[in-house]
Amino acid sequence: MSSISRIEGLIAQHYDQEAEFYDYLGTTHRSYSCNVWKPATTTNDEAALNKYRQYNQILNVQPTDNVLEIGSGWGGMAKFFKNKVNSYRAINITKQQVDWTDANIPGVTFIHKAWQEYEPNRRFDFILGDGVLVHAKYAQKRMFRRALRKWLKPNGKVLLKEMHFDPNSRVQKQICAGLNHTFKWGEYRTLQEDVDDLTDVGFTVNTTTIPIINYIKTMREWKKQMRINRVRMKQIHTNKYRLDMATWNLYLELMRRGDFTVDIMVCNV
Numbered sequence: 001m002s003s004i005s006r007i008e009g010l011i012a013q014h015y016d017q018e019a020e021f022y023d024y025l026g027t028t029h030r031s032y033s034c035n036v037w038k039p040a041t042t043t044n045d046e047a048a049l050n051k052y053r054q055y056n057q058i059l060n061v062q063p064t065d066n067v068l069e070i071g072s073g074w075g076g077m078a079k080f081f082k083n084k085v086n087s088y089r090a091i092n093i094t095k096q097q098v099d100w101t102d103a104n105i106p107g108v109t110f111i112h113k114a115w116q117e118y119e120p121n122r123r124f125d126f127i128l129g130d131g132v133l134v135h136a137k138y139a140q141k142r143m144f145r146r147a148l149r150k151w152l153k154p155n156g157k158v159l160l161k162e163m164h165f166d167p168n169s170r171v172q173k174q175i176c177a178g179l180n181h182t183f184k185w186g187e188y189r190t191l192q193e194d195v196d197d198l199t200d201v202g203f204t205v206n207t208t209t210i211p212i213i214n215y216i217k218t219m220r221e222w223k224k225q226m227r228i229n230r231v232r233m234k235q236i237h238t239n240k241y242r243l244d245m246a247t248w249n250l251y252l253e254l255m256r257r258g259d260f261t262v263d264i265m266v267c268n269v
């Protein structure tokens with residue numbers, strides 16, 4: 001088995017699930033990463049829109065731009081940006097998500113491929129990745145950065161959003177070392193490590209931190225919706241229900257113990 005198909009298998013255990021399951025998370029945008037909560041925000045849909053608007057304020061995409069998204073999940077970001085740009089292409093390792101987004105989000109080219117196997121026939125004005133870098137181990141992260149550099153147009157920009165831990169917290173360092181040991185298909189890092197490595201391949205990196213309370217609110221809302229819809233969700237996939245609840249509980253517990261951050265990293269050459 002190639003290393004890619006092994007990674008795909010492991011990621012699939014987490015993401016490759018019945019699309020209907022996600023209908024019960026109470027969001028049409030189906031964002032599956034930290035959203036941005038404002039005082040008047042009450043749902044994950046509104047919070048996802050806040051997030052995409054913030055991305056667009058940073059990027060200021062134009063109707064002539066060609067965009068590549070890596071790790072497009074259930075397509076929320078594609079849905080937001082597709083009519084604002086000339087072309088939007090999205091690659092994703094998870095087949096269920098690609099099939100669902102392809103059927104439900106017209107005007108976007110969804111490609112079922114791992115970025116490790118992808119060779120685009122063009123360069124892009126923007127490359128976007130929300131919660132995808134975490135799914136690479138050390139050597140793969142280097143490959144990822146090189147690919148970004150190669151696929152970006154000279155005046156283009158890359159936007160990556162990731163959760164990071166605080167290097168000054170001994171507890172967090174230990175927790176993340178433990179997680180990285182068991183986490184076979186990814187690795188948690190500090191913001192400085194990501195920025196240093198992106199700088200090493202020639203990027204200038206600007207960062208904006210999203211306070212961790214946003215991730216806490218995002219997860220609490222998922223949990224709330226899951227509790228409301230638990231009967232139907234368990235009928236669709238009992239183990240997935242249990243696994244997601246356990247994952248959100250673990251993450252929430254980690255976040256109570258220190259200053260994790262979620263950071264938007266914008267890279268240009």
Ligand SMILES: C[S@@+](CC[C@H](N)C(=O)[O-])C[C@H]1O[C@@H](n2cnc3c(N)ncnc32)[C@H](O)[C@@H]1O
Pocket residue numbers: 011015030031032033070071072073074075076091092093094097113114115116129130131132135
């Ligand atoms: C945390 S989810 C985030 C999804 C989406 N970006 C969002 O914010 O809702 C990570 C996504 O990355 C995708 N992914 C993970 N590893 C990948 C790889 N090597 N190549 C392409 N997609 C990958 C997963 O299938 C999943 O859709």
